[in-house]
Amino acid sequence: MYCSDSTQNSNTDFHYDNHADSVAYVGMKTCATCHQDKHQTFIHTGMGLSFDSATRKKSSAVFGVSHQVYDSFSDMHYYPFWNNEKLYIKEYRLLGKDTTHQFTQEINYIVGSGQHTNSHLMERNGYIYQAPITFYVQKQKWDLAPGFEGGNNSRFSRILNSECISCHNSMPKLEDNSQYKFMSMGNGIDCERCHGPGELHVKQRLNGQGVDVQNEIDPTIVNPRKLSWNRQIDLCQRCHLQGLNLLKEGKKFTDFKPGMKLSDIFEIYLPEYEGNQSQFDMANHSQRFQMSKCFTSTNNSDLKFTCISCHNPHVSVKITGTEVYNTACAQCHVKKDCSTSTDQLIEAKYNCVSCHMPPSSSEDIPHVSVHDHYIRKPKENQYDVDQMQKLLGLYAVNNSQPTIEREILAYLEYWEKFDKNPFYINKAKELLVKNDFPKLWLKYYYLKEEYEKVIELKFEYGELDAWQNFMMGESYARTNQLSQAFFHTNNAYKLEPTNQLFGVQLLKRYVDNESLNEGEKLGIKLLGDFSGNAQILNSLAKIATIKKQYAKAKKYVNKAYLFDPDDISIWLTYLNLSVQLGEVDDAKKWLEKIQQKQPDFIQSDRVAKILDSL
Numbered sequence: 001m002y003c004s005d006s007t008q009n010s011n012t013d014f015h016y017d018n019h020a021d022s023v024a025y026v027g028m029k030t031c032a033t034c035h036q037d038k039h040q041t042f043i044h045t046g047m048g049l050s051f052d053s054a055t056r057k058k059s060s061a062v063f064g065v066s067h068q069v070y071d072s073f074s075d076m077h078y079y080p081f082w083n084n085e086k087l088y089i090k091e092y093r094l095l096g097k098d099t100t101h102q103f104t105q106e107i108n109y110i111v112g113s114g115q116h117t118n119s120h121l122m123e124r125n126g127y128i129y130q131a132p133i134t135f136y137v138q139k140q141k142w143d144l145a146p147g148f149e150g151g152n153n154s155r156f157s158r159i160l161n162s163e164c165i166s167c168h169n170s171m172p173k174l175e176d177n178s179q180y181k182f183m184s185m186g187n188g189i190d191c192e193r194c195h196g197p198g199e200l201h202v203k204q205r206l207n208g209q210g211v212d213v214q215n216e217i218d219p220t221i222v223n224p225r226k227l228s229w230n231r232q233i234d235l236c237q238r239c240h241l242q243g244l245n246l247l248k249e250g251k252k253f254t255d256f257k258p259g260m261k262l263s264d265i266f267e268i269y270l271p272e273y274e275g276n277q278s279q280f281d282m283a284n285h286s287q288r289f290q291m292s293k294c295f296t297s298t299n300n301s302d303l304k305f306t307c308i309s310c311h312n313p314h315v316s317v318k319i320t321g322t323e324v325y326n327t328a329c330a331q332c333h334v335k336k337d338c339s340t341s342t343d344q345l346i347e348a349k350y351n352c353v354s355c356h357m358p359p360s361s362s363e364d365i366p367h368v369s370v371h372d373h374y375i376r377k378p379k380e381n382q383y384d385v386d387q388m389q390k391l392l393g394l395y396a397v398n399n400s401q402p403t404i405e406r407e408i409l410a411y412l413e414y415w416e417k418f419d420k421n422p423f424y425i426n427k428a429k430e431l432l433v434k435n436d437f438p439k440l441w442l443k444y445y446y447l448k449e450e451y452e453k454v455i456e457l458k459f460e461y462g463e464l465d466a467w468q469n470f471m472m473g474e475s476y477a478r479t480n481q482l483s484q485a486f487f488h489t490n491n492a493y494k495l496e497p498t499n500q501l502f503g504v505q506l507l508k509r510y511v512d513n514e515s516l517n518e519g520e521k522l523g524i525k526l527l528g529d530f531s532g533n534a535q536i537l538n539s540l541a542k543i544a545t546i547k548k549q550y551a552k553a554k555k556y557v558n559k560a561y562l563f564d565p566d567d568i569s570i571w572l573t574y575l576n577l578s579v580q581l582g583e584v585d586d587a588k589k590w591l592e593k594i595q596q597k598q599p600d601f602i603q604s605d606r607v608a609k610i611l612d613s614l
Contacts, residue, residue: 013231016259017200017219024199025171028190031198034205035191038314045316047189049113051169054087060114061135061142069133069142073151074566076101078133080120080142089120089131091155093565101565105156107131109185111168115318116282116368119145122156125529126181127500128165130158136367146365155564156532159500163253167239171254178498179252181529194235194313196222196257222258224313229304234262234398236307237286241397242364243270244414246406263399269410270397271419274390277374282362285373287397292375294332322351329356391423404435412443442468451475455484464488466495470502473509482512500530507539516543534564541573545580553577568597575610584614 017023032039042048052058061067061080069078079090086106093101109121109128116138120131132155134145144153161179165172170186170193192198201221204210211218217226224235235258247253247266256265270287280288289295289307298305310328312320329352348354355378359369394410396402402410408431415424428444438457445453454475464472473488486509493502503526510519523540530536537560544553557573564570571594578587591610594601602610 013228013259013261014217014226015219016196016222016257018196018198018221019257019260020200023197025192026198026202027186028170028192030202031191031195039191041316042191042314043188044319045313046113046115047193047313050189051109051111051185052187054107054110054120056082056085058110059087059135060112060118060137062140067142069144071132071144071148071153074153074155076132076153076155078142080107080133080135087120089133091132103156103562105131112137116370117365121160123182123185124531126175126183127498127529128160128182128185129156129532130160131156138369139367141367143367149366157534157564163245166253174254175498177496180500181498194222194224194258196259224258224308227259229306231259231261232304232306232308233286233290234260237268237398238262240283240307241268241286242281242283243268243287243397244394244410244418246410246413263396267396267399267402267406267410269394269414271414272392272395274392277389278360279363279389280360280372280374282365282368282370288372288374290397292373294375322349322353325353326350391421393427394424404431405437405440408432408435408437408440409443412440412447416447439464439468442471446471446475449478451478455479455481464491466492466499466502469495470505473505477509477512482509485509486513498529500533503530504533504535504539507536511539511542514546516547519543532563534560534567534570537563538567538570538573541577545573545577548580550577550581568594568601571597572602579610579613587614 028039063081065079067080070076071078075093077092077094079092081088081090087110089105089107091101091103091105092099105122107120108123111117111119111121114137116136118135118137120133122129122131130145132145132148132153133142135142148154148158159180162172162174162182163179165182165185168189170188170190172185173183175181175183198221201210201218204220210220213223217223224232227235238256245253245266245268248264251265253266256262262268270284277291286307294305310325311317312324333352353371356375357371357373358378360372362368362370394407394414396406396410408428411424411428411431415421415428425444425447428440432440432444438459442454442457445451445457451474454472459468469488470492473485473490473492476482476488477485486506489502489506489509493499493506496502503522507519507523507526510516510522520540520543523536523543526533526536527540537556541553541556541560544550544556553573554577557570557577560567560570561574571590575587575590575594578584578590587610591602591607595607
């Protein structure tokens with residue numbers, strides 16, 4: 001059961017030479033030249049199968065005209081299909097039997113080993129986007145992707161960053177100072193995610209150098225079994241702990257290497273409850289495991305129960321026999337400790353996991369069943385229906401003593417990104433009143449839409465980061481102070497030019513300020529990165545309309561409408577263009593459509609002027 005191979009004390013961490021930034025990743029094929037036995041089994045594990053190009057071999061899904069998804073909130077249908085060995089998803093909308101919208105997107109990557117799900121990604125100019133439908137393997141059904149349900153369907157525009165990709169794949173290479181633009185992608189989690197970059201290790205071994213690993217720790221490569229139990233847990237919960245991930249200042253998600261202290265790179269925050277603890281997210285294996293008595297009672301740092309007490313990362317859980325897990329349990333729990341009757345044991349096939357880690361649905365991913373890693377007696381799994389969860393607050397799972405500043409930021413971002421429960425935003429304010437942090441007040445006021453209070457805050461030039469500049473810019477824009485809005489939005493874009501949102505908003509600022517030529521240059525540049533962004537295309541259509549370049553305007557707005565047929569600002573561009581061209585019927589059509597969807601979108605006096613002009 002225990003990690004008795006660990007040769008490190010929990011209070012001192014061994015220094016690994018391959019933690020240096022100068023040491024490169026060599027790839028799994030290089031590792032396989034010497035470790036073929038490990039490679040042959042690992043490529044069949046969930047990690048080894050986690051990410052690959054979209055091929056029939058990689059896909060676990062079923063296909064056919066009967067396997068489609070309908071989103072009633074957006075009134076969109078989705079049909080996945082193969083054509084010439086390429087995977088596509090067709091999006092369409094019907095009015096009666098007529099197709100009123102149709103868009104087809106090629107899929108480039110499939111995420112997921114096929115044990116629970118297959119999700120689908122597309123690549124455009126180095127940026128990765130998630131498709132709106134997922135195949136749920138256990139239920140053998142297609143449905144909306146997690147997070148796209150309940151009216152939150154962002155269709156094909158959800159852009160992914162390194163936080164997401166680096167958990168589901170080998171270490172990607174990104175453009176300098178970017179968390180969004182990928183220079184290269186791997187094909188699944190590989191050896192170096194758990195062992196660290198291998199260049200130094202390979203060079204030494206090829207030169208006949210290296211230590212006797214039976215008696216010493218090899219500083220050129222990480223052996224997780226020889227890490228202290230703290231660092232073993234950190235290694236696994238880098239990806240097997242899903243929550244609010246807060247990067248430390250100056251750090252990137254790709255900075256973490258095995259053997260490092262995870263909280264030096266980022267902290268992971270989750271809600272803490274009193275009472276019912278039955279709900280959990282799918283990837284919260286680490287947090288649930290650390291709630292278990294099996295973990296908390298093994299206090300001796302040299303005999304700590306960790307993830308690899310039960311799991312061999314080189315072998316798939318699908319072929320790991322029950323006896324492996326039972327043996328881990330038996331090292332502490334002899335047979336006489338089990339109060340279960342013989343009949344029940346026979347029914348459970350003498351499988352400890354079946355009773356003490358029962359399969360359950362997760363809170364965040366539909367249609368899946370996963371083993372709850374909160375190990376406990378079966379009776380502790382039963383809850384009274386009246387027992388409620390009382391929210392106590394947030395806590396950093398991987399850092400028992402976060403700073404007050406980090407706690408406040410966690411409450412603000414948890415409210416912003418995960419849960420609009422007033423508890424979180426109110427707790428942030430409560431802590432802010434006692435501990436004055438101007439930049440966190442900026443975020444608080446912005447999230448509360450108190451824009452006047454945002455712009456009352458004073459900061460030195462260069463003091464704000466990209467997101468803080470962006471929030472300042474938006475606040476000035478909402479208070480109709482356009483020059484200051486442009487200044488801060490431009491600062492945000494300069495600091496992070498591969499952030500799509502910053503570029504989109506800066507382009508809008510150019511249009512607001514009627515800086516048409518500069519705006520057009522920026523828009524064309526942005527299209528080189530974000531070719532499918534409807535807002536960029538719509539801004540370029542507005543610029544072309546103002547400049548009376550009507551053919552160009554129509555080209556841009558038609559493409560914008562294809563990517564987002566429900567954006568009312570695109571309808572307004574159509575309306576303005578129709579008025580300019582004297583296309584009366586089209587102008588009336590778009591005006592009626594806008595008024596039906598949002599009657600107060602256009603002021604009544606302007607509606608009258610439009611009708612008079614027609």
